[in-house]
Amino acid sequence: MSFDQLDAELSARKEQSLYRVRRMLESPQGPEVRVDGKPYLAFCSNDYLGLANHPEVIRALQQGADEYGVGGGASHLVNGHSMAHHALEEALAEFTGRPRALLFSTGYMANIGAVNGLLDKRDAVFQDRINHASLLDAGLLSGARFQRYLHNDAESLAQKLSRSEARRKLVVTDGVFSMDGDIADLPALCTQARAENAWVMVDDAHGFGCLGENGGGCVEHFGLGQNDVQVLVGTLGKAFGTAGAFVAGSEALIETLVQHARTYIYTTSMPPAVAVATMTSLKILQEETWRREKLAALIQQFRSGCEQLGLELMDSPTPIQPIMVGDSAEALRMSAAIEAEGIFISAIRPPTVPQGGARLRVTFTATHTEAQVTRLLDVLEKVSR
Ligand SMILES: *Cc1c(COP(=O)(O)O)cnc(C)c1O
Numbered sequence: 533m534s535f536d537q538l539d540a541e542l543s544a545r546k547e548q549s550l551y552r553v554r555r556m557l558e559s560p561q562g563p564e565v566r567v568d569g570k571p572y573l574a575f576c577s578n579d580y581l582g583l584a585n586h587p588e589v590i591r592a593l594q595q596g597a598d599e600y601g602v603g604g605g606a607s608h609l610v611n612g613h614s615m616a617h618h619a620l621e622e623a624l625a626e627f628t629g630r631p632r633a634l635l636f637s638t639g640y641m642a643n644i645g646a647v648n649g650l651l652d653k654r655d656a657v658f659q660d661r662i663n664h665a666s667l668l669d670a671g672l673l674s675g676a677r678f679q680r681y682l683h684n685d686a687e688s689l690a691q692k693l694s695r696s697e698a699r700r701k702l703v704v705t706d707g708v709f710s711m712d713g714d715i716a717d718l719p720a721l722c723t724q725a726r727a728e729n730a731w732v733m734v735d736d737a738h739g740f741g742c743l744g745e746n747g748g749g750c751v752e753h754f755g756l757g758q759n760d761v762q763v764l765v766g767t768l769g770k771a772f773g774t775a776g777a778f779v780a781g782s783e784a785l786i787e788t789l790v791q792h793a794r795t796y797i798y799t800t801s802m803p804p805a806v807a808v809a810t811m812t813s814l815k816i817l818q819e820e821t822w823r824r825e826k827l828a829a830l831i832q833q834f835r836s837g838c839e840q841l842g843l844e845l846m847d848s849p850t851p852i853q854p855i856m857v858g859d860s861a862e863a864l865r866m867s868a869a870i871e872a873e874g875i876f877i878s879a880i881r882p883p884t885v886p887q888g889g890a891r892l893r894v895t896f897t898a899t900h901t902e903a904q905v906t907r908l909l910d911v912l913e914k915v916s917r
Pocket residue numbers: 637638639640641643664666706710735737738767768769776777
């Protein structure tokens with residue numbers, strides 16, 4: 533172990549155009565931001581509905597802090613489970629149409645907790661090849677037999693399921709794939725799972741708020757209930773605009789997680805004021821359907837504009853609209869050129885995406901304007917020439 537070893541590794545990463553740096557955001561999240569002292573038009577946040585800086589959500593956070601203070605102060609099983617947390621759990625259960633919901637401090641922790649609360653080395657977990665890192669980590673940590681099926685391929689899943697004789701079989705998938713923007717083929721995946729007596733866990737971090745008439749995500753989009761998707765995960769840091777996450781499901785599932793999910797048990801509850809703020813954002817998310825309609829219009833404008841420019845998009849109907857580039861250095865060059873024009877888009881490179889799969893991950897929010905999308909298309913035309 534030496535500092536020289538670390539330095540050598542860091543240098544190699546730079547040479548491969550894989551080095552990551554943090555940029556400093558100097559404003560609230562929104563279509564227009566300040567980063568490292570300069571104003572930009574941004575197309576890279578996951579604040580899909582524009583609620584992260586919504587005045588009513590801010591006011592709710594302030595009121596929550598007045599009522600409950602700042603810190604949760606203890607874990608849920610000691611005395612950190614406040615009325616605010618409980619009320620949000622009940623509201624999320626109703627929203628998802630499940631008997632119960634359980635709050636976690638982050639989506640990462642919800643995924644680790646849910647998989648590890650259910651599975652051990654007697655079991656098997658089946659994951660889409662491009663699932664989010666937190667799901668892959670959750671499966672590996674559980675000690676269950678870990679298998680990856682081809683992306684969104686129910687046949688590939690069926691083959692693997694049929695060969696397994698594990699005690700419990702859990703199929704795990706993103707609802708909306710976070711780097712590609714496509715929607716999981718849940719009807720087909722659930723059919724295969726049911727045939728093999730497996731459960732399905734969907735992490736719909738990017739679907740809630742964006743898909744479904746009421747923002748209920750991909751399960752609402754496909755009309756699937758608890759007998760199809762037994763473990764439903766949502767995160768609150770994306771379309772909800774706040775922070776934290778939840779798992780929704782049956783009474784037995786939630787009680788099992790309360791007893792066994794270590795990332796639920798051994799951590800401080802989220803600040804109760806965040807739960808209060810999320811009650812307000814949940815209400816806006818459900819009621820203000822214009823936000824989803826606006827997103828759909830922006831997505832359509834962007835996709836037809838890119839088609840005219842001959843840019844390669846992915847098969848995505850969601851606010852995640854990656855432009856495929858392939859080479860990491862080229863993706864960095866393009867994002868720097870776009871940035872020089874005053875637009876902020878992040879270049880996503882391996883290992884977040886497969887080798888040769890570098891891309892510009894463009895995301896939209898309901899608070900973007902048509903004129904801002906036009907400006908983006910003009911800049912893309914310029915830098916891709
Ligand atoms: C962002 C994300 C998470 C992690 O959620 P956090 O609350 O940010 O920890 C989990 N799963 C998916 C698919 C995500 O995109």
